[in-house]
Amino acid sequence: MEFGSQYDIAIVGGGLAGGLAALAFAHERFRVALIDAEAPAAMQKESFDGRTTALAYAAARAFKRLGLWPMIEPDAEPIRDILVTDGRAGSAIARGGASNFRLHFDSRELDNGEPLGFIVENRHLRLAVFDALAHAENITVFAPAKRVSTVYAPSSARVTLEDGRTLDASLVIAADGRFSPLRMEAGIKTSNWSYPQTGIVATIAHERPHDGLAQEFFLPAGPFAILPMTPVREGGRILRHRSNIVWTEAQAAAPAYLALDDAKFLAAIGARIGDHLGALTLEGPRWSYPLAFHLAQSFIAPRLALVGDAAHAIHPIAGQGYNLGVKDIAALAETLADARGLGLDIGALSTLDAYQRWRRFDSSALAFGGDALVKLFSNDFGPLRLARDIGMGAVNAIAPLRRMFMKEAGADFGRLPALMAPMS
Numbered sequence: 001m002e003f004g005s006q007y008d009i010a011i012v013g014g015g016l017a018g019g020l021a022a023l024a025f026a027h028e029r030f031r032v033a034l035i036d037a038e039a040p041a042a043m044q045k046e047s048f049d050g051r052t053t054a055l056a057y058a059a060a061r062a063f064k065r066l067g068l069w070p071m072i073e074p075d076a077e078p079i080r081d082i083l084v085t086d087g088r089a090g091s092a093i094a095r096g097g098a099s100n101f102r103l104h105f106d107s108r109e110l111d112n113g114e115p116l117g118f119i120v121e122n123r124h125l126r127l128a129v130f131d132a133l134a135h136a137e138n139i140t141v142f143a144p145a146k147r148v149s150t151v152y153a154p155s156s157a158r159v160t161l162e163d164g165r166t167l168d169a170s171l172v173i174a175a176d177g178r179f180s181p182l183r184m185e186a187g188i189k190t191s192n193w194s195y196p197q198t199g200i201v202a203t204i205a206h207e208r209p210h211d212g213l214a215q216e217f218f219l220p221a222g223p224f225a226i227l228p229m230t231p232v233r234e235g236g237r238i239l240r241h242r243s244n245i246v247w248t249e250a251q252a253a254a255p256a257y258l259a260l261d262d263a264k265f266l267a268a269i270g271a272r273i274g275d276h277l278g279a280l281t282l283e284g285p286r287w288s289y290p291l292a293f294h295l296a297q298s299f300i301a302p303r304l305a306l307v308g309d310a311a312h313a314i315h316p317i318a319g320q321g322y323n324l325g326v327k328d329i330a331a332l333a334e335t336l337a338d339a340r341g342l343g344l345d346i347g348a349l350s351t352l353d354a355y356q357r358w359r360r361f362d363s364s365a366l367a368f369g370g371d372a373l374v375k376l377f378s379n380d381f382g383p384l385r386l387a388r389d390i391g392m393g394a395v396n397a398i399a400p401l402r403r404m405f406m407k408e409a410g411a412d413f414g415r416l417p418a419l420m421a422p423m424s
């Protein structure tokens with residue numbers, strides 16, 4: 001059995017990973033089909049996703065090189081500093097409940113002149129990606145269109161959609177999320193577990209400016225992050241300062257917090273962050289996400305490569321999930337372009353193996369490192385708290401260690417794909 005080669009690459013999943021992958025592959029002049037079960041208009045609605053992404057500075061370079069930055073930049077708040085504090089159960093941080101052991105990362109200590117990253121609302125990332133997809137040559141979008149089956153032949157693959165249409169391609173990309181049906185059908189197993197935690201997400205407006213400071217408090221129920229967003233402006237005037245809250249709470253307690261009225265919900269936030277931002281108000285709805293870990297045991301199979309959450313879905317503790325996906329995409333685009341340059345088959349296992357060697361170890365190290373942090377910090381056990389506080393104090397005191405952690409937060413470690421290399 002053999003199929004045609006209508007497309008070089010068929011991407012299943014048009015979320016933040018699949019959309020960016022389509023643009024990166026088209027940038028390398030591959031003919032791309034992008035398939036998503038959801039309608040693009042629905043995915044671009046404000047009600048679709050209330051999260052922000054802490055886009056690491058090296059990941060932002062890929063958006064710049066692909067021409068997306070002019071549309072994102074007005075809504076991207078640079079992260080100038082990160083402050084990590086070990087907090088204590090039931091005591092407000094600013095009233096002396098925090099441990100003295102803090103970690104302060106200052107972007108000015110890096111010599112590249114870039115901020116540590118940017119906080120961007122996911123909806124703005126999606127709008128920029130969809131806008132670029134609409135103008136891109138070499139990309140055909142099939143959406144809403146659910147993939148129902150895939151058949152792999154020796155030199156091509158056939159993807160069948162629910163409405164009966166078929167697409168033939170040399171390579172299929174699984175960008176279909178953490179429960180990736182493509183990954184499961186290919187028999188690729190995952191290491192996976194659920195955290196007994198829920199991610200509560202909300203946007204707050206506050207009286208005082210955040211000055212580009214991202215804060216994370218390690219509380220016994222889980223990390224609590226305050227992420228600086230762009231202000232709401234009218235003309236040149238700032239109407240409201242804004243931050244996004246990513247509050248990891250015990251799964252059993254989260255429904256009660258989510259059901260509080262606005263005043264009590266804000267009081268619960270204030271009890272955790274103290275009063276340094278002044279009076280708080282809620283901007284828009286609250287969101288909640290179950291938190292889990294999935295790491296694919298292989299990122300490839302014949303004519304199939306996994307990217308984004310299909311390959312690795314991790315705890316948001318370090319804000320690195322999508323950044324890992326951006327690196328997958330940039331590395332895969334480069335690997336495939338190199339293979340084509342040498343006249344090799346882009347779907348052959350030997351080609352895809354170069355991608356797997358580039359990305360799997362890096363992703364696993366970050367995924368397991370993040371998991372260890374969740375377990376180390378989501379408790380209030382005295383001796384453990386002492387040990388971690390001493391560790392934080394040591395990192396904070398040693399400039400090269402601080403710089404190493406800042407580069408990691410900036411997705412600027414290991415072998416960087418060309419799309420993420422420093423801009424000249």
Ligand SMILES: Cc1cc2nc3c(=O)[nH]c(=O)nc-3n(C[C@H](O)[C@H](O)[C@H](O)COP(=O)(O)OP(=O)(O)OC[C@H]3O[C@@H](n4cnc5c(N)ncnc54)[C@H](O)[C@@H]3O)c2cc1C
Binds near residue numbers: 037178289323325
């Ligand atoms: C609370 C929270 C905060 C986070 N904060 C950060 C952060 O600050 N920084 C960061 O880097 N990451 C962060 N992340 C992680 C980040 O949000 C994810 O890594 C990212 O959204 C994953 O995108 P994706 O495209 O891989 O998957 P998804 O968004 O799950 O997209 C998968 C797509 O596949 C489609 N699909 C599935 N099956 C089919 C099918 N059969 N046919 C057609 N289409 C199909 C779906 O419709 C969907 O659009 C956070 C995550 C959480 C939960």
